[in-house]
Amino acid sequence: MSHDLFLAARQAMAKAHAPYSKFPVGAALLTEDGRVFSGCNIEVASYPEGWCAETTALGHYIMGGGGKIAEIAVVAERMDRITPCGGCRQRLAEFAGADTKLFLCDQTGVVETVTMGQMLPYGFEGSTLK
Secondary structure, rough: OHHHHHHHHHHHHHEEEOOOOOOOOEEEEOOOOOEEEEEEEEEOOOHHHOOHHHHHHHHHHHHOOOOOOEEEEEOOOOOOOOOOHHHHHHHHOOEEEEEEEEEEEEEOOOOEEEHHHHOOOOOOOOOHHO
C-alpha cells in the first residue's frame, strides 16, 4: 500500500498552490478502514496564513468521517525525504498513534519509513487536557 499512498500524495502535490515559494508538497493519509485522504500545500501572500499539505489532507479526512490513521506519505517536488513540519507532526499525532508509519518519499517512491513516535517523541497529548 505504501506505493499507492505515495502516488496519492504525488497527485495531490501536482495541485499545490505555491506561487511564492515554488515548493509544492503533497500528503496522503490512509485510515485503518482503507480510505485515503490527500492534500497539497496552499500558499497566500501572507505566508503564515497558508497551510501545509498535511493540514489540507487532515481537513479532507475530518470531513470524510475521520478514523484512526494507519499510514502517512509525504512528498515534495524539490526535496527528497521531506518530513512534516513541527505543527503538522502535532496535528497528525492527534489522529495517528506513535506506531503509525510515515513514508518519506523522493520522486520515484518511498525511500524511508519512520514512525510518528520517531518524528514527535514528546508530542502534546489531548489526554493531558482532561
